[in-house]
Amino acid sequence: GQQVMQIPQYQHVQxxxxxxxxxxxxxxxxxxxxxxxxxxxxxxFLIQLVKSGEVKKQKRLTFQFGExxxxxxxxxxxxxxxxxxxxxxxxxxxxxxxxLTFGSGTQLTVLP
Amino acid sequence: xSGVTQTPKHLITATGQRVTLRCSPRSGDLSVxxxxxxxxxxxxxxxxxxxxxxxxxxxxxxxxxxxxxPDLHSELNLSSLELGDSALYFCASSVxxxxxxxxxxxGTRLTVL
Numbered sequence: 001g002q003q004v005m006q007i008p009q010y011q012h013v014q015x016x017x018x019x020x021x022x023x024x025x026x027x028x029x030x031x032x033x034x035x036x037x038x039x040x041x042x043x044x045f046l047i048q049l050v051k052s053g054e055v056k057k058q059k060r061l062t063f064q065f066g067e068x069x070x071x072x073x074x075x076x077x078x079x080x081x082x083x084x085x086x087x088x089x090x091x092x093x094x095x096x097x098x099x100l101t102f103g104s105g106t107q108l109t110v111l112p
Numbered sequence: 113x114s115g116v117t118q119t120p121k122h123l124i125t126a127t128g129q130r131v132t133l134r135c136s137p138r139s140g141d142l143s144v145x146x147x148x149x150x151x152x153x154x155x156x157x158x159x160x161x162x163x164x165x166x167x168x169x170x171x172x173x174x175x176x177x178x179x180x181x182p183d184l185h186s187e188l189n190l191s192s193l194e195l196g197d198s199a200l201y202f203c204a205s206s207v208x209x210x211x212x213x214x215x216x217x218x219g220t221r222l223t224v225l
Binding site for chain 1: 114143145147154155156157160168170202204206212213214215216217218219
């Protein structure tokens, strides 16, 4: 079935530094969603990308969908301690059954 | 708070036992999804129900089953439990089966000893 790879697995940054996590698939992704899971919490929907080459911004977060729809990235500018958590990409299958296939996640630690 | 509730929060049981996890979707949501999160397997889709009917199956073991009731709450039944079933089980809901946004509940942490 569909496999979504995500790197890096862990990232430690100093507060104020930038952070990027990458999501890759060997097959075309239908729609990419990004989620954030705080330590001890549950996944929270951040955004969905649908179109090839799409770029969306949410304040300090920039999300990109690759031209071939086989990769995506999340970039955080000037990280803050509130950014701590695990960031997951997920492929949302097309069709009536909207099944999410999650990447392995990137665990972000922000050092003050 | 996503509006999705799950009970219990924590569950500790022994191998070979059977447990039931319960989920109440957000008000108005007809679709319920179950996910398992473990250290080695990550977040995996198990099963989806829409308005009482099964819509999609993922990597759900035969020892596991689920149902969605007329009031739209859902239960996930796990039987003949093994140590490897220890995980966080999340329920998510969406307005309808074609909806793009799923709202996750707080999860049930299952520990099998």
